[in-house]
Amino acid sequence: MDFDPRSPFRRRTALEAGVSAKSLRGPAFRQVLPGAYVAATTTLTPLVRARAALLPYDDVAWASHATAARVYDLPIPTIAEEHVSVARAGLRRRHRGVRAHVGGEAPTRYVDGVRVSAPEMLFVEMAGVLGLVDLVVLGDAMVRRRLVTPEELVRFCSEVRHKAVAAARRAASYVRAKVDSPMETRLRMLIVLAGLPEPVVNLEVRDERGEVIRKYDLAYPAVRVAVEYNGKVHVLTLEAWEADLGRRDDIDDSGWRLLPVIGSGIYRDPLSTLRRVHRVLLARGLPGTPLRLDDTWRAHFPGHADAA
Structure with missing residues (x-):
């Protein structure tokens, strides 16, 4: 054999x-x-682990939930065990290190010969595992990888039957195209959940000839305000620092106000980030900016004293 x-x-x-x-x-x-x-x-690799998890099932199961996310190389928190799904409860098998779910007639696809949950189904599955912000991070990454579009995700979540579909529908409504990184998603969700107007994602600023001269992570073009996440690359190299200085000079000349945000401004002290953005939007008179921040964000960014 x-x-x-x-x-x-x-x-x-x-x-x-x-x-x-x-x-x-x-x-x-x-x-x-x-x-x-x-x-x-x-x-x-995740693909090897998925194949191992499926061994006891003789083709009646598929990789799902966190295992499928890892096969697609999508950003999710660390989740224990491998996860598979079967069409009905009678097909489940006991297998240490593997959690079996009942997936019904869920849509699937093959990745390098391994059957996995289709991306839109994976999004719904993970709605029962992840919080709102992590789920939007996942959805934005799916769109970035061209696994699904925001419109397809919203439509699927409106039609599918699943115990976590309510959470999936809410998260799908926040998924956007052109988001470059998970931290950009987190920054946008922090702003939106605080009740501030939603910024434009990856706005391209063009010159009089139509050529792109600048690109902002999150922007309010009506009042020329940009909010950007700056990772360590922006401060660890002299070249990046000098490029940032030159870029900021150009921004100042054009009347834009740039608000850089680093990791601590999202994880450790998100309130200070929100106050900065809120103050500038009010000062520049952006329509729809509330006088007070909404407290909804606190439940989703709990890693600091002010969230209690």
Whole structure:
């Protein structure tokens, strides 16, 4: 029989192929999951782990939830175990390290030969696991990877039946195109959940010839205000620092107000970020800017004293 140790296999399969139990315990092999092995030289990628999780199911299951997200290489928090789904409860199997869900007739697709939840279905599945902001991060990343469009996501969530569909519908309404990173999503959600007008994502500023001369992460073009997330690259290299200085000179000349935000302004002290943005929008007279911030953001950015 064909036996390729580079792909996950069961102990019984190895024994039938002539691999001794002693060899299986030796340095030539490693366990991917309890009862699932692979050659020690094989890199344990999400795809390899998904194949191992599906071994007991003989093609009646597919990778779903966090496992599917990892196969698609999408940004999610660390989630324990591998996750698979089956059409009905009677098809579930006990397998240590793997959590089995009942997915009904959920749409699926194949990624490198592994059956996984379709992106729009994965979004709904993760609505039962993630909070609002992390779910929007996931949706924005799906759109960025061209796995789905915001319109397709909203439409699917409006039609599918699932216990987490209410959370999925809410999150889908916030998913946008052209978002470059998870931190840009978090910054936008912080602003919107505080009741401030939603900024334009990745606004392109053009010169009189129509050429793009500047691009802002989040912008309010009506009052020339831009809010941008600055990662460590902006402060760790002299070249990036000098480029930022030159860019800010150009921005000042054109009348734009740039509000840079770093990680601590989202995770540790989001209130100070909101106050800065709020103050500038009020000063510049942006229509629709409330006099007071909404407290909805506090439940979704709880890592600081003011959120209590």
